[in-house]
Amino acid sequence: MTQPQALLSIENVETYYGNIRALSGVTVHANPGEIVTLIGANGAGKSTLMMTIFGMPRARTGRIIFDGKDITKMPTHEIARLRIAQSPEGRRIFPRMTVQENLQMGASLDNLQFFDEDARMVFDLFPRLKERINQRGGTLSGGEQQMLAIGRALMARPRLLLLDEPSLGLAPLIIKHIFEAIRELNKNTGLTVFLVEQNAFGALKLADRGYVMVNGIVKMSGSSADLLANPEVRAAYLEGGRH
Amino acid sequence: MKPIVDIEPKESDSVFAKALKEGLVAGALALGLFCLIVGFRTEQNIRNELILTQRWGLLAIFVAVAAVARFLITYTAPWREERKKTRRVVEAKEPSAFRKSFPKIGLGLLFIYPFLVILILAAYNGSMMGGLQGSLKYVDNFGIQILIYVMLAWGLNIVVGLAGLLDLGYVAFYAVGAYSYALLSAHFGFSFWLLLPMAGIFAATWGVILGFPVLRLRGDYLAIVTLAFGEIIRLILINWTVVTKGTFGISGIAKATLFGIPFVPGPNGFAALLGLPNSGVYYKIFLYYLILLLALLTAWVTIRLRRMPIGRAWEALREDEIACRSLGINTTTTKLTAFATGAMFGGFAGSFFAARQGFVSPESFVFLESAIILAMVVLGGMGSLVGIAIAAAVMIGGTELLRELEFLKLVFGNDFTPELYRMLLFGLAMIVVMVWKPRGFAGSREPSAFLHKRKMVSGEFTKEGHG
Numbered sequence: 001m002t003q004p005q006a007l008l009s010i011e012n013v014e015t016y017y018g019n020i021r022a023l024s025g026v027t028v029h030a031n032p033g034e035i036v037t038l039i040g041a042n043g044a045g046k047s048t049l050m051m052t053i054f055g056m057p058r059a060r061t062g063r064i065i066f067d068g069k070d071i072t073k074m075p076t077h078e079i080a081r082l083r084i085a086q087s088p089e090g091r092r093i094f095p096r097m098t099v100q101e102n103l104q105m106g107a108s109l110d111n112l113q114f115f116d117e118d119a120r121m122v123f124d125l126f127p128r129l130k131e132r133i134n135q136r137g138g139t140l141s142g143g144e145q146q147m148l149a150i151g152r153a154l155m156a157r158p159r160l161l162l163l164d165e166p167s168l169g170l171a172p173l174i175i176k177h178i179f180e181a182i183r184e185l186n187k188n189t190g191l192t193v194f195l196v197e198q199n200a201f202g203a204l205k206l207a208d209r210g211y212v213m214v215n216g217i218v219k220m221s222g223s224s225a226d227l228l229a230n231p232e233v234r235a236a237y238l239e240g241g242r243h
Numbered sequence: 244m245k246p247i248v249d250i251e252p253k254e255s256d257s258v259f260a261k262a263l264k265e266g267l268v269a270g271a272l273a274l275g276l277f278c279l280i281v282g283f284r285t286e287q288n289i290r291n292e293l294i295l296t297q298r299w300g301l302l303a304i305f306v307a308v309a310a311v312a313r314f315l316i317t318y319t320a321p322w323r324e325e326r327k328k329t330r331r332v333v334e335a336k337e338p339s340a341f342r343k344s345f346p347k348i349g350l351g352l353l354f355i356y357p358f359l360v361i362l363i364l365a366a367y368n369g370s371m372m373g374g375l376q377g378s379l380k381y382v383d384n385f386g387i388q389i390l391i392y393v394m395l396a397w398g399l400n401i402v403v404g405l406a407g408l409l410d411l412g413y414v415a416f417y418a419v420g421a422y423s424y425a426l427l428s429a430h431f432g433f434s435f436w437l438l439l440p441m442a443g444i445f446a447a448t449w450g451v452i453l454g455f456p457v458l459r460l461r462g463d464y465l466a467i468v469t470l471a472f473g474e475i476i477r478l479i480l481i482n483w484t485v486v487t488k489g490t491f492g493i494s495g496i497a498k499a500t501l502f503g504i505p506f507v508p509g510p511n512g513f514a515a516l517l518g519l520p521n522s523g524v525y526y527k528i529f530l531y532y533l534i535l536l537l538a539l540l541t542a543w544v545t546i547r548l549r550r551m552p553i554g555r556a557w558e559a560l561r562e563d564e565i566a567c568r569s570l571g572i573n574t575t576t577t578k579l580t581a582f583a584t585g586a587m588f589g590g591f592a593g594s595f596f597a598a599r600q601g602f603v604s605p606e607s608f609v610f611l612e613s614a615i616i617l618a619m620v621v622l623g624g625m626g627s628l629v630g631i632a633i634a635a636a637v638m639i640g641g642t643e644l645l646r647e648l649e650f651l652k653l654v655f656g657n658d659f660t661p662e663l664y665r666m667l668l669f670g671l672a673m674i675v676v677m678v679w680k681p682r683g684f685a686g687s688r689e690p691s692a693f694l695h696k697r698k699m700v701s702g703e704f705t706k707e708g709h710g
Contacts, residue, residue, distance in 0.1 A: 054568070054569050056565065056568070056569075075573075076568040076569060077568050077571050077572055077573045077574070078571075080568070080569055080570060080571035080572075081571045085569075085570075086569050088565070088566065088569060092563050092565060092566035093563075093566070094558070094559050094562035094563055094566065095562060096558075096562055096688050097558060097559065097562060097688075097690070098690045100690070101555065101558075101690060104555060105555060105556075105559045105567075105570055105572075106570060108552055108555065108556065108570065108571065108572065109570075109571045111552060112552075134690065152570070156570065156571065
């Protein structure tokens with residue numbers, strides 16, 4: 001099952017909140033340069049899997065391998081230092097800090113060494129952030145905050161970008177813009193993206209491969225095209241919910 | 244059909260009538276509330292009998308204050324509303340030149356303050372010596388006392404204002420600093436200048452010791468544990484009598500010296516060496532500048548650190564711990580350095596306090612002190628150095644001023660001691676500030692853009708930015 005060349009591989013992971021099992025036997029991987037998406041309903045365990053990669057909470061069994069390195073028991077900040085960046089659920093930008101300071105926080109791994117260069121790249125991707133550079137994060141609109149969260153993650157020069165529901169609560173036009181930005185990024189830099197989404201149609205359109213999670217179990221996996229065509233997936237996630 | 248306007252009461256007389264009515268109601272309420280609490284008082288006489296005394300005069304004052312205040316608030320409401328409208332337009336403008344240069348003006352004043360006081364008093368008394376002696380009170384009680392608290396509040400600001408770790412036991416580090424100076428100078432005869440950094444290091448060590456067990460805690464839980472820590476230190480100081488002499492405290496602590504020159508009367512003293520008349524004022528002035536420099540050191544370090552990765556990490560930690568960790572920030576060391584840095588300045592202030600006072604006892608390090616310092620940080624606006632300094636000056640200076648207000652005795656009777664109402668006034672001041680400026684005097688946080696980055700960034704990126 002393990003892909004030898006996979007950048008990230010999650011093997012048989014189980015995660016608990018107290019005694020409640022949130023993930024059971026999850027096996028997922030992402031190859032270098034791929035966009036992989038994990039779709040599922042509310043409470044399926046998507047965000048839990050995302051946070052488990054960062055060790056918050058920690059996997060009770062199973063292994064998480066990044067670039068051949070076992071990171072299952074590594075402290076969160078050291079995992080981040082391996083250049084895994086995330087735009088977490090609920091964005092979690094620093095509300096009282098300005099856009100620039102938020103981006104600086106993202107660039108703190110390299111001690112701002114590449115700040116100007118990387119900031120330019122982020123501003124090319126999201127010109128709105130450039131207009132708001134001196135504005136406090138908390139005063140941005142939802143879409144701008146999402147852009148800032150992704151931008152902040154990109155400032156860390158990641159090898160793997162984890163995105164947790166970047167479309168949550170945003171207008172369709174902004175979702176489209178953000179998804180296009182992700183696609184562009186992947187195409188231009190070969191960045192590996194692991195995308196957690198409820199917006200199944202948009203996510204599968206964007207991704208190369210996908211996993212479907214139900215109640216903490218990966219129910220289905222395959223290429224995006226296959227999943228989009230799959231009648232079960234269509235019935236559960238796509239019909240009537242097309243964006 | 245009748246126009247709607249007619250239903251509304253007439254403006255001019257109605258405001259007065261309404262204000263009068265509300266004032267009377269407030270007065271009646273105050274009468275009901277305070278009638279038993281203030282109006283009557285029971286005292287034990289020599290034969291252990293309770294005697295009921297009636298204090299109608301005092302009660303009348305309470306009721307009158309409530310009624311008049313309510314009347315004025317209601318009566319001036321339309322006028323204030325009007326003013327608010329006009330002011331909103333004004334506030335959109337750039338901060339005034341005075342406000343911008345306030346830190347510089349304030350700093351300049353602080354540096355000439357002792358001499359200013361001496362000159363004014365000398366002119367007032369007509370003799371230089373009178374000026375010197377008279378300035379003691381102002382340099383010591385106001386200057387030094389306020390600056391100690393400014394420094395403590397700035398130190399606590401690192402922990403609470405920047406890193407967002409609510410610390411209710413900050414006075415413990417102050418105590419550690421004070422006792423380490425007192426004990427080490429008494430037993431080993433080390434000088435102030437050697438012990439000042441040592442006291443800081445000891446306090447920082449204790450900061451780390453406190454930091455470790457509370458790493459996982461935040462908010463209320465952290466506050467409770469730090470509160471307990473402060474009390475533990477105080478109880479140790481009281482009960483470890485072999486070392487600390489318990490509640491008796493340690494007296495005869497060595498004074499600080501200026502480059503080895505002691506401040507003593509006699510041929511080797513400071514006054515004699517400079518050919519000045521003997522006076523205790525020189526030591527106080529020296530202490531004033533010492534604490535001023537220590538406080539400025541605290542401010543300088545805070546300003547520097549805010550621009551450095553660790554300072555930014557503190558602020559990010561305050562905003563969102565989980566985001567911090569997933570950006571590769573080691574929250575353990577970040578928290579510990581915040582505790583240690585804050586504690587270190589508390590330790591400096593403590594050793595200064597011991598040198599100034601010449602006496603330390605556990606009574607100086609009660610919870611109330613922690614609460615007052617925290618109140619300064621909150622009232623001043625978390626993270627704002629100028630705001631915190633103003634809050635400290637108002638709170639400590641206010642307390643000292645209360646002692647001076649003799650005329651209050653004429654109003655409230657001879658046994659009225661204004662200091663007793665200190666806490667009441669603190670509470671009032673806090674409510675007023677929190678209603679009027681919920682984020683403290685200087686609530687808005689200054690962005691800490693990188694200095695050398697700012698040059699490059701400002702030209703290209705910030706042209707459309709509005710802060």
